[in-house]
Amino acid sequence: MDLPVLNTSEAAESGGGCDSHSCGSTGDQLGHLPEHIREKVHNHPCYSEQAHHYFARMHVAVAPACNIQCHYCNRKYDCSNESRPGVVSEVLTPEQAVKKVMAVAANIPQMTVLGIAGPGDPLANPERTFETFRELTEKAPDIKLCVSTNGLALPESIDELCKHNIDHVTITINCVDPDVGGKIYPWIFWKNKRIMGREGAAILIEQQQKGLEMLAERGILVKVNSVMIPGVNDAHLAEVSRVVKAKGAFLHNVMPLIAEPEHGTFYGLMGQPGPTHEELQKLQDACSGDMNMMRHCRQCRADAVGMLGEDRGQEFTLDKIEDMEIDYPAAMVKRAEVHARIEAELKIKDQANAAKAELAKAGWVAIQGMKQDAPKLRPVLMAVATKGGGVINEHFGHASEFLIYEASGHDVRFIGHRKTLPYCDGGDTCGDGESALDVTIRELSGCEVVLCSKVGYEPWGPLEAAGITPNGEHAMEAIEDAVLAVYEEMRVAGKLEAKPLMQQKAA
Ligand code: CLF
Ligand code: SF4
Numbered sequence: 001m002d003l004p005v006l007n008t009s010e011a012a013e014s015g016g017g018c019d020s021h022s023c024g025s026t027g028d029q030l031g032h033l034p035e036h037i038r039e040k041v042h043n044h045p046c047y048s049e050q051a052h053h054y055f056a057r058m059h060v061a062v063a064p065a066c067n068i069q070c071h072y073c074n075r076k077y078d079c080s081n082e083s084r085p086g087v088v089s090e091v092l093t094p095e096q097a098v099k100k101v102m103a104v105a106a107n108i109p110q111m112t113v114l115g116i117a118g119p120g121d122p123l124a125n126p127e128r129t130f131e132t133f134r135e136l137t138e139k140a141p142d143i144k145l146c147v148s149t150n151g152l153a154l155p156e157s158i159d160e161l162c163k164h165n166i167d168h169v170t171i172t173i174n175c176v177d178p179d180v181g182g183k184i185y186p187w188i189f190w191k192n193k194r195i196m197g198r199e200g201a202a203i204l205i206e207q208q209q210k211g212l213e214m215l216a217e218r219g220i221l222v223k224v225n226s227v228m229i230p231g232v233n234d235a236h237l238a239e240v241s242r243v244v245k246a247k248g249a250f251l252h253n254v255m256p257l258i259a260e261p262e263h264g265t266f267y268g269l270m271g272q273p274g275p276t277h278e279e280l281q282k283l284q285d286a287c288s289g290d291m292n293m294m295r296h297c298r299q300c301r302a303d304a305v306g307m308l309g310e311d312r313g314q315e316f317t318l319d320k321i322e323d324m325e326i327d328y329p330a331a332m333v334k335r336a337e338v339h340a341r342i343e344a345e346l347k348i349k350d351q352a353n354a355a356k357a358e359l360a361k362a363g364w365v366a367i368q369g370m371k372q373d374a375p376k377l378r379p380v381l382m383a384v385a386t387k388g389g390g391v392i393n394e395h396f397g398h399a400s401e402f403l404i405y406e407a408s409g410h411d412v413r414f415i416g417h418r419k420t421l422p423y424c425d426g427g428d429t430c431g432d433g434e435s436a437l438d439v440t441i442r443e444l445s446g447c448e449v450v451l452c453s454k455v456g457y458e459p460w461g462p463l464e465a466a467g468i469t470p471n472g473e474h475a476m477e478a479i480e481d482a483v484l485a486v487y488e489e490m491r492v493a494g495k496l497e498a499k500p501l502m503q504q505k506a507a
Pocket of ligand 1: 045046057058059113114115116117144147150168170253296297298299300308
């Protein structure tokens, strides 16, 4: 039965693309990968952190039913892990979905990936999911196909997935221990029966692990998404990371639980808290010892359209695409030109990064003056406002999210994003919306600098009072170069005092 709602099993099962230690200012971020893998991920915005600055994805909500229940999900009101809570627009038929994908691909040429991620579980709706893939393979062969699942029906679906040339599969794995699983999954629906608690979780875990191994054997890239639920599975997720890596997963994406009472989920109603930014980062760092971590996931809706973090779904509602005339062969030519342009730009960037990496190997750091100080400098978090393209190009007051970078004496690394509310409606001044500014300041806790293309007079004082220095001097500069430049300014100004020796050792 089609439900007139939208959630994202993907949000419950997200993942992505970069080695936390290779996302710095030095080196080609994908350079360590074999060519055939690089080819699969270089323009996938979830599997490559670099790609997400340039390429877009979209989801079509063709899969309403689910075969399990998670304590963080309530599809009547949208998925609890939905990036923007609220009742969803449209569940689509495969035919409508194909039309929508072609309309988006023609209008947003940088859209490279179509994912099916809900609102229920794609593999619990196999006819609708595979019909959509079948038609798209034929009509839009230049679009990568991607699927996200809870894994229960994965082993039986693998032959069909292979037929559609699907190179990317995400499995949400929140645990590998049925005792933990019993606290997350109240039931699963298995072989025409509802199986409760620990017993159901044990079956789910077995199917997920079997599916993961089968995909890895076939060379399909698997991303594992895990929802971090403090006090339930947080202490267990490093073990999950270790196990899935051993079985061939390519990436691990640890996402924060979102649980609000208004979502009507079990966790929301019982007041289960999600993790803080610091707790999430600590766990991601702990897991990264075992495998590549995705840190740029936006916990997308099951009908998301556009760059990660933006939603252009309202431009492509059914009534709007109804009237669109799509010449897809012509669109494919335009798309190929746009992709070639982006790839040429990335190649130049990679070459410059590779040159920096060579210098780093030779014992030089990016800023010469830091060389002798590097081991003593404390790391600094900086927030960045960007609309994409890897540059600082967003007004502070217009940003609905900020990317967070950590600069240290060794490198600049991307560590995540923080959502907020746009502070002003437009123009150069930020006149109202105090509470939105308060939200932004709260969300940016721990950051010492916010880099943006412009910042109005109004927020300047409150930001500084909160210990966050606004900086609009690096507009249109490459993000990592700007972060490094500001870090160097802080070093020269004596703001990066060394930690006491004991503290350094502990770190
Ligand atoms: Fe969609 Fe998922 Fe494919 Fe990406 S999303 S099916 S892998 S195309 Fe990406 Fe969105 Fe995170 Fe998912 S940011 S929720 S990881
Ligand atoms: Fe909701 Fe099913 Fe996804 Fe769990 S697997 S989050 S119950 S849609």
